Amino acid sequence: FRPFVEAYGGSFARVEDWTEFSAVVNDALGRRGLRVIEVPTDRERNVVLHRAVWQRVESAVQDALAAAVV
Structure with a gap:
């Protein structure tokens, strides 16, 4: 996903646990623009x-x- 998100000027993050997810979401909420968070399952x-x-x-x-x- 990363290359496509970045091609559109977005920010991409892949998280592996709830601690990372929480940190990335909190950061994304404080910023404008496209943010994609990949959560592997x-x-x-x-x-x-x-x-x-x-x-x-x-x-x-x-x-x-x-x-x-x-």
Whole structure:
């Protein structure tokens, strides 16, 4: 991403943890212009987490609908 962001006059940062992320975001909020922050993720872990969240959402919606019918 860096070459494309910099080609448009932007600032690019890749962060590896929450401490870096917080520092980069705080710096970006104090400046004008294009800022891109890359946050690498573990795709397989993301899929597992998203599926678990959607299962909980589905269950909560079904419970709410069942309670509304009674």
